Amino acid sequence: MAEGAQLASGLRRGTLEFCVLAMVEFEDRYGTEIVRRLAEEQTLAATEGTIYPLLSRLRRGGLLDSKWAESPSGPPRRYYSLTPTGRSSLAYFRTEWVSFRQTVDRLVGTGEIA
Amino acid sequence: MAEGAQLASGLRRGTLEFCVLAMVEFEDRYGTEIVRRLAEEQTLAATEGTIYPLLSRLRRGGLLDSKWAESPSGPPRRYYSLTPTGRSSLAYFRTEWVSFRQTVDRLVGTGEIA
DNA sequence: CGCTCTACCTTGCGCCGCCAGGTACTCTGT
């Protein structure tokens, strides 16, 4: 594994889940599409081996709903959408993320505690 | 486990390590002190079971150095300090963190990709 | 000399990101 990739891999923990939720907040998306869009991001590139199990977890957890749909060209796709539970979970993360981000910025940013 | 604690636990992954490095950047600190200071932070509270193995990993990895010192009252303490390797690792994280933070802000902040 | 406080560390568990491998359907070219 590359140098910086290992660092980013650890950072994704606990965050990737909500990035995926946010991606299907306004528009239904399917697995491969999510993988491709994440690959365009700098530090959030995740492979299929990460995304598909993640989507299954979120579906089983009731945060995502899914329905099959035909593709214009190719095999059928499973489109994911946000459930009310997923929506509130995402809302909760948004507040938690701000707090977390500020704490890390304060601690790591300058090196001084207060 | 409490509701929000589980979320924060995932967020700490890959970040806590560098928060600890930053804490000993300018001043040597010992284990229990680090635990107590992190407990004061909102979303970064980590217990001994997290911190001590983490400190051992960082020491074995050459990012931290340690030396024993007497306590004014109580058992001796193991004080940790930042090595050159740890210093450059921390510097690298600071740039990576900014990139990561911006990506998450962009994706989760509004829900729109671009 | 017990009792408490401080400080260190370890064991085992569970979760999750990831690599590698696998299945199946669609479309294209010959």
Add this chain to the structure above:
DNA sequence: ACAGAGTACCTGGCGGCGCAAGGTAGAGCG
């Protein structure tokens, strides 16, 4: 009609890390 490429889905096993729980040992006090 059929091989090959492209698309899309999923799974098994590994490794790392945060964490709860449990353990050791010295210092100070009554």
